[in-house]
Amino acid sequence: MTVTGATPHGEVHEPNEFGYQSFSLGEFHFSRDEYFAYVRWPTGHHVMSADAFLRALQRDVAWEFFYGIVNFDGVVGTVNHYGTVDLFAGRYNDAYRRAELDHVENIETPVIKDTFAAILSDWTNEGFDPFASPEETGSAFGPKNGDNDAAITRHRVTARRMVSLPGDEPLRDDDNGHPVNRMFADVDQDEPEVYAEPGFEAEVGSFNLFAYLSRSPVTWNPSVVSVCRESLYCPTTEEYILPIIHGNDRAEWFVQLSDEITWDVEDRDTGRKRAKVVMKAGDVAAMPSDIRHQGYSPKRSMLLVWENASLKIPQLISSGKFPTQPVEF
């Protein structure tokens, strides 16, 4: 494995014959043509379909590198160290590791975020929305054709206490650009009855979470709707395939609220297959902190992702002070 010690910086290069800029980040180099994204590093190179690359990149940028590892596929991805980010190739791929072809660079978070955001902006064509389901977006392919900055920089919901409370994240409705999704047309839109005594309006709150989710315009994008200290409810609507393979640095929990998702679970560090988890409405499952997972949702579904946002957890688990599975019995 090669590891770069210097502080890498980003560079932008002139557009190629297809109109796309290329980018360097330390010793990594990113370029694209009409169909594919290419990644090069000193000991190897990799190619991904442009749409898959952009869908993964979109999540990594919007989530600010999320919790733990964001694998774009089985070769390239990022590890969040909450202040810096590892950009890697082959680091979590057994074959690359054994052949010593993997490469990692540790980069200050603002530097990699700015470069990734620039790639996302330049490579996303007009009409392609990396957050949308494949049935609800245009094509990612072809020569450069405008941009879709409004879609790739959309607001990410992060409630401070709970959605719908005064001064907190608002509800979704037709008037603020959130129509009911085609696959959730049968979801009840009635809101709960809420009666607050004068002076207590900020404390008495309730909203129809199912209706709220039925109006989400994006897929595979957990967003905070309620907070209990560091416990975050991050529900999301899922359709088709999770565009990343999420490697956990802490346990996270899934509560399937509607429909069905199948999760492929692999060993976090090697990619060795461990299990398939089939979740139906009402099912609850933990994703341990030593796995990586990718979900498949044949029909748009509602998934409640439950996270513990404590920054102490990765160190507690990596040091062995806390087991990789969240409960023992």
Place this chain on the structure above:
Amino acid sequence: MAYETRLASLMSYQKGRVDVIDDDPKNYAFSNIFEVASLAKPFEQVAVAKNFEYVLEAVRAEGTSGWRAAAHDQSALVLDGQVEFTFKTLAEGHPLPDGGSGGVPEEAAGTLVGRVVARRGPLTLLPAGRAYRLASPAPAVVLIQTVAGPDTQFRWAEICQTA
């Protein structure tokens, strides 16, 4: 094409499963909220998820609960049935557990703060430092986002897939 959103209820749920390739299914603590609620007594708080001190509790709401309160915000997601939440002020100085909810005697629940009537789907704030109770004329299911407290029940071996 018309799509059908598949929700579940106490009366109608299908459970998925962990299909192991090279693992122990207990690592996933796989359970089903409706199955847990169907086996629970009214207002038992059965943990179905735990992440350090935090838990998600499945509650079968049936009848009227006692008054409870917590030192921190909680939330309640109604997954089946209809639940009425009533909120009152809490007597000054009434002791609360460091984490999770604790029982509150009737006399410590003061003046009305508000009410919420929620059917399947709503997420309701259970605000810190206020007394609350749940009422449901028929069996309902609620998922509580909270911290493990004195009344949290841990029954992993009973509720989770083990093989």
